[in-house]
Amino acid sequence: MYAAVVHTFDSVPNYEIFDLLQPSGKNEVLVDVLAAGFHPRVRSQANGSHYTSTNQLPLIPGIDGVGRLPDGQLVYFVTPDKFLGTFAEKAVIDLRRSVPLTENANPINIAAAMNPAMSSWVALRRRIDFQPGQKLLVLGATGNSGQMAVQIAKLLGASQVIGAGRDPERLESLPALGADATVSLAGDPKEAANRLGQAASEVDVVIDYLWGKPAERAMLPILMKRSDRSRKLSWIQIGSIAGPTAAVPSVALRSANFQVLGSGQGSVTTAGYLAEFPALIDVITAGKLKVNASPVPLSEVGNVWRAPVKNGKRIVFVPTI
Template sequence: MYAAVVRSFDSIPKYEKFEIPNPTGKYEVLLDVIAAGLHPRVRSQANDSHYTSDGELPLIPGIDGVGRLEDGRLVYFVAPDTPFGTFAEKTVVDLRRSIPLPEGADAVQIAAAMNPAMSSWVALRRRVDFQQGQKILVLGATGNSGQMAIQIAKFLGASQVIGAGRDQDRLNSLPALGADVIVSLVGEPEEVAERLAEASSEVDIVIDYLWGKPAESVMVPLLMKRSDRSKKLSWVQIGSIAGPTAAVPSVALRSANFQVLGSGQGSVTATGYIAKFPVLIDTIASGKLNVNAVTFSLSEVEDVWNTSFAPGQRAVFVTK
């Protein structure tokens, strides 16, 4: 078969022939990959920078996709924890980590949307007790996952969604996706923190894709502006685009009903993720979330790998 293969973490994947992997487990089968998304998580997998990486080479990147089983059924699947990912004509899948697609579902749309959507979907469904009518701040709302989080928060019933980010053009596009308020993170840190705290002081949940200094600088100002500091605020840390660490002042934890928790691999089991997939897949398949997929042949992987795409776009490799 052909696959995108990483043989050095200093080089991008190369399109080349590779031996077809063999199923070994009780629930494993070989399937034909139809479509797989080029997510940021895939790039970090391929350069060995993701926290789950084990350094094993050679590696076929790709963490999820849509494939066709031997009986013809299309499924969305999450790749097993092996070096044989989804950027290949064929891969091994554990059937327990696959979900059949509804009739008429667009494989490319599913492959493009599931990864950026699942972070906020699972966070709101499994990591916090989200209730309809609550208010949500999306910190880092101008990235693909952040833009999807805006849509998902509204879809699940948030009464107010605030989107914060640096790219003004992308910020300006967020109201069309459901944002009620947008906040620029450009400027002096103290001014930004004050501006963001003023806009989001009454939120119930923060979905944070940035972490680092933006999170660190706004925590206390936001908490101090709350009209009722005993009202619970859940800060869900998902991404760390702005830095891997953020100092959480002790006063933030003592002076308000404030909890900081993470959502990702490890804090939620694979079974926990998969349990939430069917409704999310149906939501995407029915067109209730805006998805902007750009397709490429897998053979173009070397040309496309480092491409910067337009706001909201997600590259999807197809094998046929």
Template sequence: MYAAVVRSFDSSPKYEEVESPVPSGEHEALVDVLAAGLHLRVRAQANGSHYTSTDELPLIPGIDGVGRLPDGKLVYFVATDTALGTFADQTIVDLRRAVPLPAYADPVLIAAAMNPAMSAWVTLRRRVQAKPGFKVLILGATGNSGQMAVQIAKLMGASQIIAAGRNPERLRSLTQLGADVTLSLAGDPAAVARNLGEAAADADIVLDYLWGEPAAQAMLPILTRRSDRSRLLTWIQIGSVAGADAPIPSAALRSANFQIIGSGQGSVTPAGYLAEFPALIQAVADGKLTANPVVYPLSRIEEVWKTPADSQQRIVFVPHNK
């Protein structure tokens, strides 16, 4: 079979012929890969920078995908915790990590949407109890996951969605996805923080895909402008595009009913993620959540890897024989 193979964390994957894998465990099966998305998490896996990296090489990247089981059933699946990922003609699937797809589901759309949608979906269902009518600030709303978060917050009954990001064109497009207020994060950091404080003073939840200085600078302006400081504000750290560390002001933790939590691998159990897959898959398959997939054959992995992905699109690879 053919696969994308990473042999050095300093170089892009190469399209190579490799031996087909053989299932060995009780719950394992060989799956024909139909589509697999190039997510930010996959890029971090391939360069060894993700916090779950084991530094094992060579590896086949790809963390999830849509495939066909030997009995013909289509499934969405999450890759096993090995160096054998989903950017290949075939891979090994742990059947306990696989969910059947509706017959009408588009494999490419599912592969494009599931990973970026998963963070906000699981966060709002598993890390907090988001009740209809909640107000949310999304920091980093112009990224792939942030754009999904806007749609998911709307779907889950948010009464106000404040979307903040840097790209002006994408920021404007978020109103069509459900954002009530859009704010630019470009410009003077102090002015940006003040604007966030005014707009998000009564938020219940912050979905933070940025972290770093933008998060730290926004906390006090938001908290000090709250009409009721005893009303809980839950700040959820999901991504760290703006920096792995944030100098949190100590006054933020004392001046209001304020908590900071994280959401990601480890903070939610694998069983918790798996339990959310069917409803999320259904929402994507039914068109309640939209993505803009662009399809490439896996054989073009080196070329596509070097091209920055447009946040308005989701790159999906399909094996050469599909």
């Protein structure tokens, strides 16, 4: 079969012939891959930097996809194997990590949306007791996952969603996705943190895709301006594109009802993720989330791997178009 293959962690995948994989467990089956999303999580998998990396090479990147079972059933699946993924014509999947799709489901949209949407969906439904009417800040709302988080927060009943990010064009697009207000993080970092404090002091939840210095600087300005510091603020750390560490001021934890927690593999069980798949798939299939998918032939993987992605599109690799 043809596949995208990583031979060294400092090089792009090569499109080449790879030995056809074979199922080995009683719940495994070989599927035809129809679409697989090119997520940031896949980049860290392919360069060996993700915390789940086994450093095993050669590696086929790709962590999820839409495929067709031998009996014709369409499924969305996540791969259990950390080094033989979904960027290939075929993939071995564990049926326990798959959910059936209806024939009217769009494989491209499902493959593009599930991973970025799942982060905030699971965070709000599995990590905290999120209630309709609560207010929410999305830190890093101009990325694909952040844009999904804005939409999902509204779908789940948030009374106010504030989107914060650096990209001015994407910030301008957030109200159309459901954002009630936006905050620019461009310019002087301290001034940006103060803007967040002014705009988001009354939120109940922060969905944080940035972490690092932006999160570190924003905590106290937000907390100190709250009208009631005893009202809980849950800060959910999901991504760390601005840095892997952030110093949490001790006074933030003592002077306010401030909860810092994470959401991701390990903090939520595999069973917990799987339980959320059907409802999220229904939302995507029903067209309730705006999906900016861009299908690309898998044979072009080497050419597009490091190319900038324009207009916030999510690349989806397909074996054939």
